[in-house]
Amino acid sequence: MAADNPFRAFLKADLWREWARQETDQRKEIPPPPIQKPIPPDAPQVALVAPEDFTLGTMPLIEAIRRRRSRRSFTPAPLTLEELSFLLWATQGISRTPSGEPLQRGAAVLRTVPSGGARHPFETYVAARDVTGLAAGLYRYLPLEHTLCFLQEYEAVRPRLALAARQQRMIAEAPVVFIWTVIPYRTEWRYSIVAPICIKLSTSLPDTGGYPKMSATQRYR
Ligand SMILES: Cc1cc2nc3c(=O)[nH]c(=O)nc-3n(C[C@H](O)[C@H](O)[C@H](O)COP(=O)(O)O)c2cc1C
Numbered sequence: 001m002a003a004d005n006p007f008r009a010f011l012k013a014d015l016w017r018e019w020a021r022q023e024t025d026q027r028k029e030i031p032p033p034p035i036q037k038p039i040p041p042d043a044p045q046v047a048l049v050a051p052e053d054f055t056l057g058t059m060p061l062i063e064a065i066r067r068r069r070s071r072r073s074f075t076p077a078p079l080t081l082e083e084l085s086f087l088l089w090a091t092q093g094i095s096r097t098p099s100g101e102p103l104q105r106g107a108a109v110l111r112t113v114p115s116g117g118a119r120h121p122f123e124t125y126v127a128a129r130d131v132t133g134l135a136a137g138l139y140r141y142l143p144l145e146h147t148l149c150f151l152q153e154y155e156a157v158r159p160r161l162a163l164a165a166r167q168q169r170m171i172a173e174a175p176v177v178f179i180w181t182v183i184p185y186r187t188e189w190r191y192s193i194v195a196p197i198c199i200k201l202s203t204s205l206p207d208t209g210g211y212p213k214m215s216a217t218q219r220y221r
Helices: 006-011 016-021 061-067 081-092 154-164 184-201
Strands: 045-047 094-096 122-128 137-142 147-153 176-182 213-216
Touching: 006 184, 016 184, 081 122, 081 176, 122 154, 137 154, 147 154
Parallel strands: none
Antiparallel strands: 045 147, 122 137, 122 176, 137 147, 176 213
């Protein structure tokens, strides 16, 4: 399959003209959807290290870029809660509101990462196997609160991790696995038919075969 690959159309930007003519939900003045999934009732919440208290991150950016590599085997050392807090904040944390006003539920926010139209459709789940001071389990990151909410025991999730990553066993060996899912409507509210392209462009893994985007932490051998 080459030039006749029908999926190549996805790479083109020719849907914008049609989008400009559409009655999107935003143009209909329908209120935007919530920026964070609701917290399940009774889900215990775990406090994270606040961004202003981070002590790590002293390596110069240029050095970090020079040393960056994909790693597939990991040391037996656990992650610290500060490292996990930093990774969550650095990948989906809220940095401020658009005009600097205090955070308000329902209002748009800016995060540490960019997103088409600041729609931020991602939800972050963490399968934590070995983090100091954190019970093993599946958690969801709550960026508004900068906390984790506990969802499931880790052992119930572990067998499904490697499966979701197309049998790559190292995923279940990582001390922490990040799983990003998408609420498409957050982006569709503004971008309707162009939303899937915006969402895909916002990921570093453009296609994992329809499975959630997965990434092991860089605590490597
Ligand atoms: C879209 C995308 C999907 C990838 N999927 C996997 C994967 O499923 N398993 C894996 O071990 N590495 C995966 N990688 C990592 C690449 O194999 C890696 O970036 C490449 O070999 C270059 O190595 P480097 O990251 O050390 O420069 C993926 C990278 C990208 C950008």
